[in-house]
Amino acid sequence: MELCIDTSTRWAGIALAQDGVIAREASWYSRQNHTMEVAPAVQHLLGLESLTIPELSAIVIAIGPGNFSALRTGLSLVKGFVQAAGLPVVAVGSLEVEAYPYVGLGRPVCPLLDAGRGNLAWAIYEGFKEGEPLVLTEEQVSTLEEVLRAAPSNTIYCGEGISKVREELESQVSLEATLALAPSPTRHLSALAQLGHLGLQTGRTADPATLQPRYLRGPAISKPKPPKRIK
Structure with missing residues (x-):
């Protein structure tokens, strides 16, 4: 099975798919808590299918554009899985x-x-x-x-x-x-799974070591204020 992960925005989603067809999925609105929520959700989904990470065939990740910290969370998780199990990765915009x-x-x-x-x-x-x-x-x-x-x-x-x-x-x-006024989440995990499977079939896998999110905008960090003068 392929594990699909989307942390592009506050609407997070994970799925297990067989040859691009969804077997199980979960989506939720994350109040910028992707770091605490995604990994446990993945483990829960795997448990429902009695699977472990090494038993997966591939990982598919939505690579952005999206929220800076959310994308980093998803990609860091994927890189950890790949390092442990040596799975192929497909990155989908x-x-x-x-x-x-x-x-x-x-x-x-x-x-x-x-x-x-x-x-x-x-x-x-x-x-x-x-x-x-x-x-x-x-x-x-x-x-x-x-x-x-x-x-x-x-x-x-x-x-x-x-x-x-x-x-x-x-x-x-x-x-x-x-x-197209669709209810949230508007990014369908079925679409991510299908595109990921097509990527696997055509050999469009990514190198996890060099894979980077498509931010299109840097982190929202305000510029430091100039120091106040001491009179």
Whole structure:
């Protein structure tokens, strides 16, 4: 079985899949406690199938973009598992996971994730071929205005970030566009599992030693204030 892990945002998810088909899964809203929650959840899920880490066939991880600390937590956990068991790893972009359920509709798909400070992480895809995205616009962080300038008029907008800009989208997009207003979590673990399995089949495994999350934005650390003058 493949273990799938997504800690891209506060919506965390883990799953066990057999050849890309979900066998068991769990998703929850984490209040920035990924460090304490994900590892026990993985052990619980494995226990339900009477499995141990070395008995897995591979690990699939959503690699971002997303929250800085959350992504680091997920990747650190995966690297620990790989070091202990020598499992292959497939890294899948979180925006690709958001887009995958909609790409069969024959229209451009623009997944959105909240990047903070009034910005969105986004890309535009026209489809997938053997699990690889066919990219119209590369992943980036910008304002909604820049998204709308780049997106074709018949784009399908989807993803967790829609909730942040729904009113603006509804008032500005073309009548040909579609807003996929799905309940959270919007990243389906079934999509992550399928993309991961396709990655395994086509040999697109990652080197755990050099694998890094796609942050698209650094950690939210404020600049230190200048020292006060002592009079």
